[in-house]
Amino acid sequence: MTRIVYVNGRYVPYADAAVHVEDRGFQFADAIYEVCEVRDGSLIDEARHMARLERSLAELQIRRPMTAAALGHVMRQVIRRNRVRDGLVYLQVSRGAAPRDFSFPGPDVPPTVVCLAQSISAAHRDLKALSGIAVKSMPDIRWQRRDIKTVMLLPACLAKEAARKDGAREAWFVDAEGFVTEGASSNAWIIDQGGAVITRQLGLDILPGVTRATLLDVLAEEKMQLIERPFLLSEAYAAREAFITSATQTVMPVVRIDGRPVGDGRPGPVAAKLRQKFHHFAAISSA
Incomplete structure (x- = not known):
């Protein structure tokens, strides 16, 4: 066709x-x-x-x-x-x-x-979520209005290519202070050892993800602890779970960061639950 x-x-x-x-x-x-x-x-x-x-x-x-x-x-x-x-x-x-x-x-x-x-293929994406993905950290060299969804994506392309060559599916940008900002085409999340879900707060540093916003609704309904703040790359290495959110991936577990396993190196139960719940909260408009 x-x-x-x-x-x-x-x-x-x-x-x-x-x-x-x-x-x-x-x-x-x-x-x-x-x-x-x-x-x-x-x-x-x-x-x-x-x-x-x-x-x-x-x-x-x-x-x-x-x-x-x-x-x-x-x-x-x-x-x-x-x-x-x-x-x-x-x-x-x-x-x-x-x-x-x-x-x-x-x-x-x-x-x-x-x-x-x-x-x-929705089945292909769901299959990928069962194994999770790897991410690679990269210096954040983008302009300072990352909150605007522009087509100025060369830094993201460079980061994605570096990740691909390193066997990873996504790149996480890291600022000069060592804090993760977001993914090259996603928002970044971790779950700490206490079970809190952590993601960077909205501002000029990150894109206000639509999937991110809907996931906040899920977290509120499920009464899960949410902390919106920057997190260090070292915190991500030590996290119990990690995942990304985007329109094409919804909630995708991250099982390796820079070659290091996250938790036990397998998708965790919290990310799996959030992925399963996501479309029950998303607004669905007939096409």
């Missing part, structure tokens, strides 16, 4: 999808994006993703290309046209195409909107 991509008002075959050579997303990384999980043909936590997209647009002063409802329609059309039951839908908005200049173009330049969908 030919994949279909939405580009600026048109649904086109994947091979024909293109944006202008002077699009600012291409030349300046002047763009934001969202990735939303598709599960059983439904969108997961759509409202939270749209709220974060609106915030990212506002922080970068990019004009909203259409209403949240219209963007939702685009995502559903792309999901339907690609017959995606389980996977993800990717939505990107750039400032638009204009002659190359560091200054923002005028209000007459429309934003560029791209949307695509991809099937990912």
